[in-house]
Amino acid sequence: MGLEVYIHENENLIRIVADRKFNFASARDFRNAYRNNPGNMCYIVDFKNTQYMDSSSLGMLLILREHAGDTKHSVKLINCMDALKSLLQAVRFERYFEIS
Numbered sequence: 001m002g003l004e005v006y007i008h009e010n011e012n013l014i015r016i017v018a019d020r021k022f023n024f025a026s027a028r029d030f031r032n033a034y035r036n037n038p039g040n041m042c043y044i045v046d047f048k049n050t051q052y053m054d055s056s057s058l059g060m061l062l063i064l065r066e067h068a069g070d071t072k073h074s075v076k077l078i079n080c081m082d083a084l085k086s087l088l089q090a091v092r093f094e095r096y097f098e099i100s
Contacts, residue, residue: 002026005033017046024056034064043068048079053087065096072096 003026004017016033019026034043043064061075068074076098080088088099 003029003033007037011042012040013042013044015044015046017048018050020049021052022047022050022057023052023054027056027060030060030064034067039067039069041068042073043075045075045077046079047077047081047084050084051081053084058091058093061093062096073098076100 002019006015006017007013008015014034014037016030018030022030034041045061045064061077065075072095075096077088077093078100080099085099088094088097093099
């Protein structure tokens with residue numbers, strides 16, 4: 001299926017909907033989803049379909065955060081299933097992202 005990207009220019013918002021597996025195989029598509037957009041956008045990564053993440057996806061999220069301005073509020077991680085939320089909490093990502 002791949003990533004879905006929705007750009008809302010009037011709101012300075014880019015919403016990236018991750019696939020069922022968010023791992024190294026997603027890296028190129030994920031990078032392309034934000035690479036050509038300015039860093040002053042707000043990014044939302046929607047995990048409504050995601051059942052699996054690996055360590056490379058954690059790195060991809062940190063790189064996105066750096067691109068987006070390196071603040072906690074520049075990238076939001078939404079619709080995390082319990083297992084994903086537990087993983088994100090275990091690596092203390094709540095210090096870097098808004099997670100719901």
